[in-house]
Amino acid sequence: MQNIDKHFIRWGALLLAAGMFIGLYMAATHDFKIGSVHAHLALFGGAMLMVFGLVYRAGLAKNDSWATIHLWVSVIGAIAFPLAEYLAITAGQHLAAGVASLVVLLSGLLFLLNVFRA
Numbered sequence: 001m002q003n004i005d006k007h008f009i010r011w012g013a014l015l016l017a018a019g020m021f022i023g024l025y026m027a028a029t030h031d032f033k034i035g036s037v038h039a040h041l042a043l044f045g046g047a048m049l050m051v052f053g054l055v056y057r058a059g060l061a062k063n064d065s066w067a068t069i070h071l072w073v074s075v076i077g078a079i080a081f082p083l084a085e086y087l088a089i090t091a092g093q094h095l096a097a098g099v100a101s102l103v104v105l106l107s108g109l110l111f112l113l114n115v116f117r118a
């Protein structure tokens with residue numbers, strides 16, 4: 001995909017902002033039980049996606065169709081995992097968090113693949 005770096009960085013910036021709003025919500029309400037939702041959205045969704053984008057930008061990971069798959073698996077995982085954590089914390093539903101964590105793991109493995117093919 002052309003401009004894969006920009007796609008990663010734009011999604012990362014968006015999810016970082018969303019994570020920060022959740023942080024503000026926790027601070028304002030003094031309700032810290034969704035701290036891991038905030039942390040994963042800001043760290044995996046925000047920081048990690050932007051690191052991926054910078055690595056593609058630097059040419060340190062191969063940008064071909066596997067990179068496009070890596071982008072969408074990462075975005076889906078970065079949104080699904082915090083949502084599923086929220087469900088686990090508030091409703092005791094752990095299955096979705098387990099499945100979403102595998103999507104996040106797959107993102108890490110695709111990154112490994114693309115870094116070693118560069």
Ligand code: HEM
Pocket residue numbers: 019020021022023024026027032034035036038039042043046047
């Ligand atoms: C507007 C910006 C932010 C606000 C208002 C905010 C607010 C908070 C609050 C209120 C907590 C809970 C503290 C506690 O449990 O005592 C927290 C925890 C945390 N935050 Fe943020 N935060 C912000 C940005 C970030 C960013 C940018 C990151 C990482 C990239 C981050 C990572 C974390 C982590 C790792 C925790 C610990 C979570 C846990 O213990 O479960 N935060 N934040």
